[in-house]
Amino acid sequence: MSWRRPLLPALALVPLLAACSAPSEQASSAKPGTSAPGFPYTVDNCGVKTTYQAPPKRVVTMNQHVTEVMLALGLEKSLVGTAYLDDTVLPAYKKAYDTVPVLAKEYPSKEALLAANPDFVYGGYASAFDAKDGRGRDDLKKSGIATRLNTEYCPSGSTSIDDLYREVREIGRTFGVPDRAETWTHAARATVTATEKRLKGTPPVSVFVYDSGDKTAFTAGGKGIGNELITRAGGRNVFADLDKAFGDATWEQVVDRRPEIIVIYDYGSTTVEQKKKRLLDDPALKDVPAIKNRRFAVMPLSDTVLGVRVPAAVDKLAAQLHPAR
Numbered sequence: 001m002s003w004r005r006p007l008l009p010a011l012a013l014v015p016l017l018a019a020c021s022a023p024s025e026q027a028s029s030a031k032p033g034t035s036a037p038g039f040p041y042t043v044d045n046c047g048v049k050t051t052y053q054a055p056p057k058r059v060v061t062m063n064q065h066v067t068e069v070m071l072a073l074g075l076e077k078s079l080v081g082t083a084y085l086d087d088t089v090l091p092a093y094k095k096a097y098d099t100v101p102v103l104a105k106e107y108p109s110k111e112a113l114l115a116a117n118p119d120f121v122y123g124g125y126a127s128a129f130d131a132k133d134g135r136g137r138d139d140l141k142k143s144g145i146a147t148r149l150n151t152e153y154c155p156s157g158s159t160s161i162d163d164l165y166r167e168v169r170e171i172g173r174t175f176g177v178p179d180r181a182e183t184w185t186h187a188a189r190a191t192v193t194a195t196e197k198r199l200k201g202t203p204p205v206s207v208f209v210y211d212s213g214d215k216t217a218f219t220a221g222g223k224g225i226g227n228e229l230i231t232r233a234g235g236r237n238v239f240a241d242l243d244k245a246f247g248d249a250t251w252e253q254v255v256d257r258r259p260e261i262i263v264i265y266d267y268g269s270t271t272v273e274q275k276k277k278r279l280l281d282d283p284a285l286k287d288v289p290a291i292k293n294r295r296f297a298v299m300p301l302s303d304t305v306l307g308v309r310v311p312a313a314v315d316k317l318a319a320q321l322h323p324a325r
Contacts, residue, residue, distance in 0.1 A: 058120070062123045118145055158222060167306060206235070209239070
């Protein structure tokens with residue numbers, strides 16, 4: 001989907017506790033000369049350095065996985081708006097989510113965003129801060145609004161599970177609830193460790209992620225948390241050499257790399273069954289092992305991006321890749 005392409009060129013472990021701009025300096029709104037307990041706090045996010053004198057009070061989240069980070073830390077009372085669901089909110093968060101105004105089905109216009117009067121905007125994908133639509137981080141800074149981009153979309157190396165823990169900790173620290181973040185992280189580590197022990201000694205299977213696409217295959221590359229999710233679930237991403245979180249591959253490459261299992265990302269108006277049919281009906285793919293053996297796994301999109309679902313998603317995917325374990 002275009003909103004996850006680069007601009008230009010899971011489970012509720014602790015349910016109720018729990019495009020990058022050039023470097024610049026931002027400051028949260030607070031009374032001059034005063035700081036809340038535990039503040040000031042300075043954090044560098046994707047090259048944007050922000051100093052907070054107190055926790056933000058009026059927050060808009062754009063993209064489901066960052067909304068769920070806030071809800072996992074019990075911060076729904078700080079939310080004055082949210083936007084852009086990929087699939088159903090986790091049941092543990094639904095009651096809290098339903099208290100938050102939805103500003104738009106997808107991204108809100110700049111006018112709708114500013115009408116919510118936020119002091120902090122938290123985006124999940126680089127497209128959340130699309131400068132062409134007036135939502136660039138520099139533009140929002142000029143309006144006195146601090147911003148954060150989920151670190152999966154920072155211009156850095158490959159995303160790891162440690163980046164998830166850092167994401168949650170930095171949000172916990174920003175909102176003055178570091179203890180909640182530590183509680184969540186402790187439980188998340190335990191979940192990931194349990195899956196790792198269960199898979200110990202299991203040979204990995206080759207995996208192709210089918211997100212979407214017809215003329216080309218939009219798939220998970222090697223830079224996003226989706227790649228690490230596959231690895232920790234006992235798989236080997238056949239497009240780990242794709243130097244981005246998501247990107248296009250040719251069908252010829254899919255054939256050449258002979259994946260044993262195809263992981264279908266479930267979201268949007270195209271159903272899993274429609275995606276399966278597209279793959280099974282393509283004569284060019286008939287000799288691909290996953291197609292010949294009809295081996296498919298299914299993951300909701302929100303399980304596969306940098307959010308609080310990831311630890312449980314590793315276990316969920318491992319059960320599909322290695323059902324005997």
